Amino acid sequence: MRAARCEVYGGPADIVVRDIEAPRAGPGTVLVDVAAAAVNFPDLLFIADQYQVSAPLPFTPGSEFAGRVAALGEGVDGFAVGDLVHGSVPTGAMAEQVVAPVGSVSKIPEGLSMAEAASFRVAYLTAYHGLVTAGGVQPGQWVVVLGAAGGVGTACVDLAVRLGARVIAAASSPERLEVCRKLGAEAGIDYAGEDLKKRIKEITGEGADLVLDPVGDRWTEPALRAIRWGGRLVTIGFAGGIPSIPLNLVLLKNVTVRGLELRTWTQRLPEETARAREHLAELVAQGMRPLVSEVHPLEKVGDALQRVADRVNTGKIVIRISEEGER
Known part of the structure; x- marks a missing residue:
């Protein structure tokens, strides 16, 4: 089968496409014919060997995928060959086939295309847990989304609204x-040329109720300073770099700071995650769709990864693995 391969740690330009041996479903796993795979910032960390855990070389990058069930491993119930599914794995999605634990795969909500389904699971689960499970958002509250035009950012904006x-x-x-x-x-605040703290205060009056931060870097502290007394900040990731914040601000303003790492949240909070998926499926039925801005063929996987590395994408970038992944 064809697959994107990381054979040396580095950057997007080092990723190649190879013919490799196809995987097989083992106990408790599902083999999926991949139609589309989404690009996420952690993919870049894996190929640079900068993620929390290393992926041994060589490996296939990519975490989010959508496709059709090709085979079921021993002990797997609830799926049938041919079912339309989407799922997530640490690595391996940018290939014609992927094997995933059954708990990491779910049926595609009706109405999503393959490209949309590949872009949905991680971004919208992150957005839901950030807004609801960790953030406790209520109607009418002010929510600030940093990095709001990116893949997770657009999901946070869409869902919060x-x-x-x-x-x-x-x-x-x-x-x-x-x-x-x-x-x-x-x-909106153009934080490349505007004072983030000042503008949040001007817009909200007393300050933000909740900040969702997938960016980090120099933007976290001014956003924290613009939170009202008793507000919340949920840190989702560090696309711009890991920030340092003065904890006296947290104390003096009685701010709650929560961390959200989706992999462990879904493992440790299965009931909350099940409720999130149910609610998200209801919103999809009402017309909610992830923003897919670009679809690249597998042969151009390096270009797609570079777009995310350069942080010029809006919404999600998708790798088309089969013709079905274009739609």
Whole structure:
């Protein structure tokens, strides 16, 4: 089968496409014919050997996928060959076939295309847990989304609006903010040229109720300073770098800071995750769709990864593995 391969640790330009031996379903796993795979920032960390755990060389990058069940391993119930599914694995998604634990695969909510389904699971589960499980968002509250035009960011904006929050999108250009406005953001802050703390205070009055931060770097502290007394900050990732924050701000403002790492959250909070998936499926039935901005063929996987590395994408970038993944 064809697969993207990381044979040396490095960057997107080092990824090649090879013919490799196809995997087989083992006990408790599902073999999927992949139609589409989404690109995520952690993919870049894996290929650079900068993730929390290393992927031994050589390996196939990619965590999110959508496709059709090709075979079931021993002891797997609830699926049949031919079922349309999407799922996530640490690595291995950017290939014509992938094997995933049965608990990491679910049926595609009706209405999602393969490209959308590949882009949905990680981003929207992250957004839901960030807003609801960790963030405790309520209708009418002010929610600030940093990196709001990216894959996770657009999911956070979209979902927060649908949950009745008042959303401030923070992004790096007017063009990226326009993407967020179309998703329903009430206000936008171009933090490349505006004072993030000052603008949040100006827009909200007392400050933000909740900040969702997948960016980190120099943006976390001014966002924290703009949270109202008793507000919350949920750190989702560090696309811009790991920040340092003065804990006296947390103390003086009685701010709650929560960390959200989706892999362990889904493992340790199965009931909350099941409720999240049920609610998200209901919203898909009502028309919610992830923003897929680009679809690249597998042969151009390096270009797709570079787009995410350069942080120029809006929404999700998808790798088309088969013709079905174009739709």
